[in-house]
Amino acid sequence: AQSVTQLDSQVPVFEEAPVELRCNYSSSVSVYLFWYVQYPNQGLQLLLKYLSGSTLVESINGFEAEFNKSQTSFHLRKPSVHISDTAEYFCAVRRTSYDKVIFGPGTSLSVIP
Amino acid sequence: DVKVTQSSRYLVKRTGEKVFLECVQDMDHENMFWYRQDPGLGLRLIYFSYDVKMKEKGDIPEGYSVSREKKERFSLILESASTNQTSMYLCASSFSSVVGLGEQYFGPGTRLTVT
Numbered sequence: 001a002q003s004v005t006q007l008d009s010q011v012p013v014f015e016e017a018p019v020e021l022r023c024n025y026s027s028s029v030s031v032y033l034f035w036y037v038q039y040p041n042q043g044l045q046l047l048l049k050y051l052s053g054s055t056l057v058e059s060i061n062g063f064e065a066e067f068n069k070s071q072t073s074f075h076l077r078k079p080s081v082h083i084s085d086t087a088e089y090f091c092a093v094r095r096t097s098y099d100k101v102i103f104g105p106g107t108s109l110s111v112i113p
Numbered sequence: 114d115v116k117v118t119q120s121s122r123y124l125v126k127r128t129g130e131k132v133f134l135e136c137v138q139d140m141d142h143e144n145m146f147w148y149r150q151d152p153g154l155g156l157r158l159i160y161f162s163y164d165v166k167m168k169e170k171g172d173i174p175e176g177y178s179v180s181r182e183k184k185e186r187f188s189l190i191l192e193s194a195s196t197n198q199t200s201m202y203l204c205a206s207s208f209s210s211v212v213g214l215g216e217q218y219f220g221p222g223t224r225l226t227v228t
Contacts (some may be wrong), residue, residue, distance in 0.1 A: 009153065034216070043117070043203055043219035056192075060118060080221075090155060100171075105155040 004093050004104035013081055014108045021076040021107045023065075023091030033074040033093040034101070043104075044090060050074065050099055087113045117220035119204050132191040134223050136204030141198070143209035144219065145169075145187035146189045149178060150201040162187055163209065194227045201225075 013019045018101045020037040025031065032051050036044040055067040065076045074091060091104040120135035131176075132218045140154065144163055148156040158171030160179040168179050176198060188204075191198055201224050205217040 004155075037217075041221075043217065043221045044205075044217075046216050049216060098157065100161070103156040105153055 004057060004065075004091050004102050006104040006107045008107050009089065010108045012112055015082045016021045017081050019081050019109065020077050020079065020083075021089050021091075021109065023074045023076065023079055024070050025074065025091075025102075027072070027093065027095060029095055030087055032094045033065075033067060034094070035059075035063070035074070035076050036090045036092060036103075037086040038090065038106075040087070043076070047076075047089070081109075081111050083111050083113060085109060115123065116154070116168050117204055117206055117218050119202075119220040121223050121225050122221060123224050123226075124226065125142045126191075127228055128195060128205065130191075130194050130227075134189040134191075134195050134202055134204075134225070135207075136187045136220055137185055138187075138204075138206040138218070139185065140206065140208075141184065142206035142218070143184075144217075145181065146205040146207075147160050147177075147187065147189045148203045148205065149173070150203055156203065159175075165166070170216070194225075199225060199227045 003026045007022045034049045035047040037047045038044045048057045050057050050067045056062045063078045088106045090106045092101050094101045115139045126132050136228045146161040147159045150156050157173050158178050162168045162181045178221040203221050203222045207217045
């Protein structure tokens with residue numbers, strides 16, 4: 001069965017410091033990979049996605065994630081975080097030929113002033 | 114912008130009551146989904162629908178049912194609410210085409226408390 005692991009449930013980090021949120025998945029077939037962000041009291045919104053092509057994908061607000069097929073990972077990184085990045089981050093995976101999306105348990109990022 | 118709206122942000126119901134959660138999307142999406150979100154468990158899929166009058170069970174359908182009479186509206190029904198159904202409920206929708214493959218658009222959520 002497919003699964004998504006986010007090793008860190010909570011990540012505190014000081015403002016302007018770099019951050020990495022880890023995501024690993026299990027699948028024997030090709031997948032599509034996503035990071036969603038949930039700001040306080042809001043629904044989820046798509047941050048970035050990997051469908052095919054370049055293994056490094058970027059978002060408009062400075063986050064990037066790299067698809068590593070051999071390690072079955074899709075870690076999210078940002079070189080310098082802002083207070084406004086405080087949110088819950090969910091990694092998600094979808095098999096190429098199936099509509100169901102599997103979400104990880106989420107990582108709560110807290111940016112400390 | 115895609116908009117997914119949910120009928121209530123907060124809801125308090127008593128054990129045994131029948132509860133309706135409504136979701137409406139305005140982007141003509143084929144797919145619609147209901148999740149519940151609990152701390153440490155992430156999002157778990159309750160039911161989804163690929164088309165009008167069509168429904169498929171997700172991972173945790175027990176105690177829930179759904180209705181999709183119109184393309185834009187997907188309702189989640191708790192037939193007899195129980196305290197273990199206290200949770201955040203999220204509705205989402207997506208295209209069924211390759212272009213938007215997998216990208217789901219979420220509503221703001223309904224925080225349901227069953228007492």
